[in-house]
Amino acid sequence: xxxxxxxxxxxxxxxxxxxxxxxxxxxxxxxxxxxxxxxxxxxxxxxxxxxxxxxxxxxxxxxxxxxxxxxxxxxxxxxxxxxxxxxxxxxxxxxxxxxxxxxxxxxxxxxxxxxxxxxxxxxxxxxxxxxxxxxxxxxxxxxxxxxxxxxxxxxxxxxxxxxxxxxxxxxxxxxxxxxxxxxxxxxxxxxxxxxxxxxxxxxxxxxxxxxxxxxxxxxxxxxxxxxxxxxxxxxxxxxxxxxxxxxxxxxxxxxxxxxxxxxxxxxxxxxxxxxxxxxxxxxxxxxxxxxxxxxxxxxxxxxxxxxxxxxxxxxxxxxxxxxx
Amino acid sequence: xxxxxxxxxxxxxxxxxxxxxxxxxxxxxxxxxxxxxxxxxxxxxxxxxxxxxxxxxxxxxxxxxxxxxxxxxxxxxxxxxxxxxxxxxxxxxxxxxxxxxxxxxxxxxxxxxxxxxxxxxxxxxxxxxxxxxxxxxxxxxxxxxxxxxxxxxxxxxxxxxxxxxxxxxxxxxxxxxxxxxxxxxxxxxxxxxxxxxxxxxxxxxxxxxxxxxxxxxxxxxxxxxxxxxxxxxxxxxxxxxxxxxxxxxxxxxxxxxxxxxxxxxxxxxxxxxxxxxxxxxxxxxxxxxxxxxxxxxxxxxxxxx
Numbered sequence: 066x067x068x069x070x071x072x073x074x075x076x077x078x079x080x081x082x083x084x085x086x087x088x089x090x091x092x093x094x095x096x097x098x099x100x101x102x103x104x105x106x107x108x109x110x111x112x113x114x115x116x117x118x119x120x121x122x123x124x125x126x127x128x129x130x131x132x133x134x135x136x137x138x139x140x141x142x143x144x145x146x147x148x149x150x151x152x153x154x155x156x157x158x159x160x161x162x163x164x165x166x167x168x169x170x171x172x173x174x175x176x177x178x179x180x181x182x183x184x185x186x187x188x189x190x191x192x193x194x195x196x197x198x199x200x201x202x203x204x205x206x207x208x209x210x211x212x213x214x215x216x217x218x219x220x221x222x223x224x225x226x227x228x229x230x231x232x233x234x235x236x237x238x239x240x241x242x243x244x245x246x247x248x249x250x251x252x253x254x255x256x257x258x259x260x261x262x263x264x265x266x267x268x269x270x271x272x273x274x275x276x277x278x279x280x281x282x283x284x285x286x287x288x289x290x291x292x293x294x295x296x297x298x299x300x301x302x303x304x305x306x307x308x309x310x311x312x313x314x315x316x317x318x319x320x321x322x323x324x325x326x327x328x329x330x331x332x333x334x335x336x337x338x339x340x341x342x343x344x345x346x347x348x349x350x351x352x353x354x355x356x357x358x359x360x361x362x363x364x365x366x367x368x369x370x371x372x373x374x375x376x377x378x379x380x381x382x383x384x385x386x387x388x389x
Numbered sequence: 390x391x392x393x394x395x396x397x398x399x400x401x402x403x404x405x406x407x408x409x410x411x412x413x414x415x416x417x418x419x420x421x422x423x424x425x426x427x428x429x430x431x432x433x434x435x436x437x438x439x440x441x442x443x444x445x446x447x448x449x450x451x452x453x454x455x456x457x458x459x460x461x462x463x464x465x466x467x468x469x470x471x472x473x474x475x476x477x478x479x480x481x482x483x484x485x486x487x488x489x490x491x492x493x494x495x496x497x498x499x500x501x502x503x504x505x506x507x508x509x510x511x512x513x514x515x516x517x518x519x520x521x522x523x524x525x526x527x528x529x530x531x532x533x534x535x536x537x538x539x540x541x542x543x544x545x546x547x548x549x550x551x552x553x554x555x556x557x558x559x560x561x562x563x564x565x566x567x568x569x570x571x572x573x574x575x576x577x578x579x580x581x582x583x584x585x586x587x588x589x590x591x592x593x594x595x596x597x598x599x600x601x602x603x604x605x606x607x608x609x610x611x612x613x614x615x616x617x618x619x620x621x622x623x624x625x626x627x628x629x630x631x632x633x634x635x636x637x638x639x640x641x642x643x644x645x646x647x648x649x650x651x652x653x654x655x656x657x658x659x660x661x662x663x664x665x666x667x668x669x670x671x672x673x674x675x676x677x678x679x680x681x682x683x684x685x686x687x688x689x690x691x692x693x694x
Contacts, residue, residue, distance in 0.1 A: 094592035098508060101500035102515075105522050105566065108559055112532055115539035170434025178431055189685065190439050196681040197445060198620025200648055201674050204655055204666075205445050208452075255441055262438075286416070286424040309527060316529020318623040319652065343531050343623070350535075350627055365535045372532075376524045 113369060120363030126356060131363060137329045137345075144360035146367060148331050152246060152339040153368070156321065157314040159250025159335070160257055164314075165307055167254070168261035173291055175262075176269040188266075195259035203323030206252040211243030211324060214251075219243060219336055238336035242326075247335040249325040253317055257310035264306035264383065268299040305382030312376040316368060318343040342368045446674075453671025456664045466633045466650060472661060476669050478635050478645040483673075486550055486629060486646060487619050490557030495611055498562045499600075502569025502610075507595055519570070526563040533559050534624030542628055550640030553629030560621060561614035568610025572603040605687050612684035616677045622648035647673050 123144060124131060134145025171191055179187055219241040226232045238245065272295060280290045296303070326338020327348055340348075342364045350361055460475045467474030501522070509515025533556055541552040576599050584594035600607070625646055631653055632643035647669045654666035 088590070091590040091592040094595070095508060098500045098504035101497045102504040102509065102518050102566075104497060105501055105518055105525060105563070108536075108562075109521050109525055109528075111540065112528070112536040115536045116532065119535065119539050167434045167437060170431040171438055173427070174431035174435040178428060179435075187435060187439075189682070190442055191435075192685075193678055193681060194438055194442050196616055196677055197442070197674060198622070198648065198677060200620065200622045200651055201445060201449070201670055204651070204670060205448055207655075209444065209448050258438060286420050288423040288427040289420070291427060312527050316531065318529065318531045319648075323656075343529060346531055346535070347623060347626060350538075351630065362535060362539075365532055368529060369532055372529055373524060376527055379527075380520060380523050 116362055116366045116369055120359055120366040122359040123356060123363035124366075127360075131360075132367070135331050139357055142356050144357065146342075146360075146364055148329060149340055149342045149345050149364055150367065151331065152325065153315055153341040153343070153371075155335065155339070156246050156249040156253060156325065156341055157311055159247060160253035160314040161307060161311055162254075163251060164254030164257045164310060165261060168258045168265060168306075168310070169303070171258065171262040172265035172269055173295075175266050177287060177291065177295075188263075191259050191262055194255070195263070199256070199317060199319040200323075202252055202256055202320040206248060206320060206324040207244070210252065211248055213243075214248055215241045215243030219245075223336065234333045236336060237334050239334070241336070244324050244326040244338055245334075245336045246325060246332075246339045249321045249339075249341070250335075252320050252324050253314045256317060256320060257313050260313060261306045261310040264309065265299065265303050268302040268306070269295055272298045302383050305379050308375055308379030308382065312372050312379060315372045315375065316343055318347050322347045449667070449671040449674055452667040456668030456671075461665070461668055465635060466645060466654075466665065467661060468633050469657075470659065474661065474665065476645075476647070476650060476665050476672075478632070479647045479650040479669060480672070482550065482629070482632075482636055482645040483619070483647040485640070486553045486557060486625075486644065487615065489550075489554035490561055490618055491611065491615055493554065493558040494561035494565055494614060497558075498565025498610070498614070499569050499607060501562070502566045502607075503573065503595060503600075505566070505570045506573035507591070507599065522563050522566050526567060529623075530560055530621055531623040534627040537624065538627040545641075547641065548628060548630040548643050550629055550636060550644035553625050553644060553646065554640075556624035556628045557618040557621060560624065561618045564614040564617055565607075565610045568613065569603075569607050572606025572610070573599055575606070576602045609684045609688040612680055612687065616680040616684065619680070620648060620673055620677050622652055625649050626652070 127134065127144065131144070131146055132150070133147055134143075135147040136143040136145045137148065138144075175184065175188060175191075215238075219238045222236050223238045223241060226236050276294055276298065277290055280294045285293070321341050322344040325340055325344055327340050327344060328338035329340065332339060346361050346365055349357065353361055458475075460473060461477075462475060462480065463477055464473065464475030465478040466476055501518075505515050505519055505522075509518065537552050537556040537559070541555060542548055545552070580598050580602055581594055584598040585591070589597075626649055629646055629649070630643040631649040632645045634645075636642065636644040651666045651669045651673070654662040655670070657663060657666075
């Protein structure tokens with residue numbers, strides 16, 4: 066009996082000694098957490114710093130002309146960013162034009178129209194689209210989508226518009242192989258849809274149910290509820306979501322590299338091959354050195370600045386909406 | 390980022406159901422048509438999404454399954470024009486780099502998320518870090534590849550698995566930071582107060598109360614990060630590159646990995662290379678989709694959240 070209680074007392078004391086909170090441990094933990102958080106800042110600064118450092122020789126050699134020159138000649142060491150910049154912007158804008166209506170449709174379907182039992186599986190399907198790796202989209206685009214696109218869109222449309230002014234240049238494929246800027250735009254659209262759709266869906270979900278119920282209560286149709294109640298309520302964050310999608314589309318690399326055709330010239334037709342900043346870096350980086358390497362870094366620097374401006378705007382819009 | 394908040398918001402009450410069979414009565418034809426167009430348009434958009442996913446999976450299965458054989462998992466990738474071969478080195482290389490990446494990213498990500506949720510909270514610094522982390526989350530991965538190239542590949546004098554792992558860790562960290570912070574914020578403050586009332590210092594409250602309460606959420610974040618980096622190609626192109634043989638144990642020189650192997654082989658003129666690329670693509674997609682599904686199940690698991 067005595068022995069037992071002694072044991073208990075000893076155990077209790079050991080327990081206390083072991084658990085005694087030490088201020089040192091507390092401080093170490095806090096510092097570790099703080100340092101990890103600071104690391105995020107450092108990495109971002111490091112990315113900007115290293116790319117700017119790598120691209121500096123190119124900026125020095127070509128000056129501001131780098132931005133507006135369409136030359137890209139490895140033999141003569143002449144480089145300019147124009148073709149890649151235009152390719153990037155055009156393919157990303159096409160992606161938005163195609164992808165945003167689809168995303169809104171999916172978000173509205175999920176929040177307003179979908180029967181309860183189907184909500185989860187359908188959400189899951191759309192979210193899985195976001196998980197498919199970029200390179201798989203590239204393979205799908207090149208081997209499945211491009212042949213179909215060439216046969217059912219590029220060839221008929223080219224035949225139809227040949228010789229017409231403006232549309233005859235814009236939609237005329239010299240070599241209807243299926244790859245090109247528009248194909249890249251469509252693949253990018255598919256890739257940004259899950260992101261834009263799920264943010265929009267979350268925003269629509271946050272709108273108080275009372276608003277919807279009152280609109281239905283005065284006899285609105287679903288279209289009128291969506292058009293006059295939901296979209297105006299969520300508009301700021303929908304724009305934010307779209308900008309977020311734009312940020313993704315601008316920097317997307319592998320899928321675009323597969324389907325854009327990687328041509329180094331400027332073409333007036335969106336059916337023709339082109340290149341984006343990211344696809345050009347992916348294509349040429351490993352064989353490049355000297356001024357070419359530094360020009361690619363300079364391209365990366367431009368991409369950094371453009372995407373980060375877009376992403377900052379996107380985050381500000383989405384955030385403000387969340388607080389409101 | 391879409392993944393974690395999306396999963397969380399699954400808990401919000403369902404939208405009021407659309408009246409099952411609307412009494413159209415004297416509703417004007419124009420209003421009826423607009424409504425029908427909306428319903429059809431939205432359904433078609435959703436169906437398109439499902440069709441694309443189905444078509445991708447079908448393509449991978451049709452093209453990839455015939456490439457599956459024991460040799461796939463035992464032989465190394467063949468050289469140009471060589472018959473046969475497998476992708477054993479690429480599978481192992483991917484596993485090693487992904488594992489290293491996630492091992493580096495997890496503690497950093499969880500600690501940084503903890504700082505934001507528990508220490509920094511609404512301070513200026515925490516707000517700035519939170520904002521920049523969100524931006525890093527959607528930053529183009531090719532830029533991260535360029536960064537690690539300048540940081541590690543050039544100074545170390547060559548491509549290496551270490552550089553690849555660091556690039557993957559940089560991509561994984563923001564995902565983990567974001568999910569950890571979101572999940573810790575869901576833990577009710579009363580739990581922390583109860584811990585503090587027992588005399589535990591903050592670090593112990595965090596480790597044995599808050600973290601434990603948010604455990605499944607944090608695991609989800611790590612799984613999502615894993616799914617994200619397992620298929621990353623662009624950053625590996627400039628850091629680990631590829632190699633048609635077993636990599637050296639110190640991970641220096643090119644390290645074979647599935648994504649870059651798929652990229653190089655899918656566009657090659659050799660029939661057996663393309664076949665291997667398809668098999669690799671099927672393998673990697675199944676793994677990633679599986680991880681994403683498991684991540685969502687963990688979150689919505691036992692507590693029915």
